[in-house]
Amino acid sequence: SAIGAWRRYSHKEHNNDVLISYGYGDGGGGPTEEMLENIRRMEKGLPGCPKTVQGTSLDYFKRLESKFTDLPKWVGELYLEYHRGTYTSMGRNKRANRKCELMLSDIETLYSLLMQEGVVYPQEKINSMWETVLLNQFHDILPGSSIKEVYDVTLKEYQALAEEGEQLIREALDMISRAVSCEKDSLIAVNTLGFNRSGTIEFDSSDSITSLKDPLKGKVAPVQKTATGSYIAYIEDVPSKGYKAFEMGSILEAAETDLHVTEKRMENKFFDILFNEKGNIQSIYDKTNCRQVLKLGQCANVLQVFEDRPRDNENWNIEMYYPQKKYEIDDVQSVEVIDNGPVRGGIRITRQFFDSKITQDIYIYADVARIDFDSVIDWKEKQLLLKTVFPVDVHAERATYDIQFGNVERTTHTNTSWDVARYEVVAHKWADYSQYDYGVSLLNDCKYGHDIRDGNMRLTLLKSGIAPNPDADKEVHYMKYSLVPHAGTWREANIPAEGYAFNQPMYAVKTKASKTGCGSNSLCLFEVDPSDHVILETVKKCEHSDEYILRLYESHNANAECTLSSFKNLEYAYECDMMEENIKEIPVEANRLTFKIAPYEIITLKVKLW
Incomplete structure (x- = not known):
């Protein structure tokens, strides 16, 4: 109510008006006839009640800005001392949301890789899937505070998203396996994260596999069959936003282990x-x-x-x-x-x-x-x-x-x-x-x-x-x-990298020995240096062209001068806004460019490869 808003307002000594956002419900509903009639009457002034004036929030904040030059500035988190249960309620729904977000990010990276092989980027499908994910981030659905029937619907929607996404990922991995040329039967490890990566990779195979060999370093890693029947191995130096092929072997002497x-x-x-x-x-x-x-x-x-x-x-x-x-x-x-x-x-x-x-x-x-x-x-x-x-x-x-x-x-x-x-x-x-x-x-x-x-x-x-x-x-x-x-x-x-790796495991796809593929057995689409605190989060196709959009941020509260590189030369690059509109051109030199980033800054780049 208008009286309640005025009573709660704590800066009456500095300002004598307060902003009230109104509308039906708490889901963005518009005003009702009753609300508009109440406003019409209160505009004329009622004894004991604040006088109301209709306007926009932008006009209100502009008026405040012109009125005060020394407004207090809050630094840090504005912690809401309420609704703490929404961090956890309906765990299944929250899990599905995160899995779908990361799955779509992976799909964007995979098909960005395949654009270099002439594969059409499935933009309409990806956008449609994102729209469903974002719809289910409505403020009562994702927090777990909706009625049961809502979650009966989201269960089906998330299942459909997972099935569609898994199909897109399978198709992308199959196309990568056909594009890569390997002298021996190999396992291709695909890394969708924005830094070179070592870690475990889990995969299925109908053949008995006991080792993976890095053809670039000659190092052989043991492969273990797990209790579930899958295989697991520890592999090293899989390129940022790229892949690396490892030769599969069936004979390996038992290695000493501290496990x-x-x-x-x-x-x-x-x-x-x-x-x-x-x-x-x-x-x-x-x-x-x-x-x-x-x-x-x-x-x-x-x-x-x-x-x-x-x-x-x-x-x-x-x-x-x-x-x-x-x-x-x-x-x-x-x-x-x-x-x-x-x-x-x-x-x-x-x-x-x-x-x-x-x-x-x-x-x-x-x-x-x-x-x-x-x-x-x-x-x-x-x-x-x-x-x-x-x-x-x-x-x-x-x-x-x-x-x-x-x-x-x-x-x-x-x-x-x-x-x-x-x-x-x-x-x-x-x-x-x-x-x-x-x-x-x-x-x-x-x-x-x-x-x-x-x-x-x-x-x-x-x-x-x-x-x-x-x-x-x-x-x-x-x-x-x-x-x-x-x-x-x-x-x-480097715990941010650990968090990403834990949430987004590497993908694995097998390929037969073949010389028909034209792709290298190791490829890095994009890489940023330093990668320990500058995170290359997103690589996707531009919404309205065949350029690439890259989103990066600084994670350690530090300034940095960064170098972005690719396996191909850069034709041009721009810093752009979230709408992918150009802000300024960034000079490129062969396959790299340099830029500066401020503490916790988020930067979006638009680049064209040739």
């Missing part, structure tokens, strides 16, 4: 991990940094359940008092070793909680300093909040959280009322808690709710509210998260 796994212990060259009788991690010794990761006497990956009964708006809110009733899920049904090979080791822990079943596959790797938790949760409960906790031996007053195109720091103490209010905060792909010389990051592939207090890093896995959807989150959930202890801070450990 050992039992039901109670997992060990590699990075970590020595011990489990207790409840399946919780009681010790993580970091061999590289010669220190214990966990607080003395405390266990990690403890699944905690909290009674979750907000005073109102149940699927929207998590109240401050939620920690008062806490339970641990410790009914372990089984523990078994599922992988114990030269590349990866894993155990499976199955737990029961009332009518719900939680299955976790915990993995360590021979060459990756990461501990992965791959979870399937068949959840039957209501009004319960599920979290996992890692009490780490780190001392810091602030933690860092990934957000879109950057990151934000938040306090980990409760000194002020503002600090107290941040008992549940949002992050995208990772959260990090670091002191000067050591830290721990928590990655995830589909979760957003976090809290880090007193060295306890917690990730919110499920929130099963009952209003307005009485069946919210009562279904089977798939989620992955990963613990990354590291030396130094998140910057030295």
Whole structure:
């Protein structure tokens, strides 16, 4: 109401008018006849009520700007002390949103690669798919605060998007495999990320494969058959926004490995991990940094359940008092070793909680300093909040959280009322808690709710509210998260790259020995230097031409002079805006150009190859 808006306005000593946006509902609805009639009457002035004038928000802000020269300036996050449950409610929907966003980004990169082979970029299909994803980011759908029928619809829409996207990806990979010329049967690793990459790659094969050889370096990597029947290998130096072929082999002498796994212990060259009788991690010794990761006497990956009964708006809110009733899920049904090979080791822990079943596959790797938790949760409960906790031996007053195109720091103490209010905060792909010389990051592939207090890093896995959807989150959930202890801070450990790699695995496609293809067995479409803190996020076709659009951002709060290069020469380049309209031309030299980027700046480039 107009009276309520005026009463809430806290700067009456500086200004005597306030902006009210009006319309039907909270979904962008227009004004009703009743609203317009109320405004007409209030324009004439009613005793005890503010006088109203119709206008535009732009005119209002211009008037404020001309009226004041010393308006206060807010720096940092404007944290909303409300609706904290929307970071987690309807986990299936949030997972589908992230998977579809990343899938479409991958499709854009794959078909940008294939444009150099004369393949037509499927712009209409991609745009149509993006429109469905964006429609389902409406403010009640994505937060998990819509009615049940909405999520019955989105389930079908996301399934259709996944099927269409997977088909486009399969077709793109097949075309890449036909274009590449290899002397021997090979596995082509495709990297859609904007930096050179080493890591694990998982693939299916009807043939027995025991090794992959890098033809450029001559290095041979072992291949392991997993418990699910797929194959996994650790490969190195796959080019940015490109691919690299590895020769497949069926004979490899057994290599020595530091990877050992039992039901109670997992060990590699990075970590020595011990489990207790409840399946919780009681010790993580970091061999590289010669220190214990966990607080003395405390266990990690403890699944905690909290009674979750907000005073109102149940699927929207998590109240401050939620920690008062806490339970641990410790009914372990089984523990078994599922992988114990030269590349990866894993155990499976199955737990029961009332009518719900939680299955976790915990993995360590021979060459990756990461501990992965791959979870399937068949959840039957209501009004319960599920979290996992890692009490780490780190001392810091602030933690860092990934957000879109950057990151934000938040306090980990409760000194002020503002600090107290941040008992549940949002992050995208990772959260990090670091002191000067050591830290721990928590990655995830589909979760957003976090809290880090007193060295306890917690990730919110499920929130099963009952209003307005009485069946919210009562279904089977798939989620992955990963613990990354590291030396130094998140910057030295390059955690943004770890977050991208965890969320966007490399693609694999096999190709037969052939000399009919004309493509190189290793190709980099675009690469940026430095790539440790300047992220080449997007490569896509321009909406109205055959030029390329590249979107980059700086992630470390640092200035940088950057070089962008390609495997082909650049004809011209422009910096452009989000509408892909040119701002200024950037000089090019052969296959590269240089530009400057400011801390956390986002830059869009338009380039033409020839």
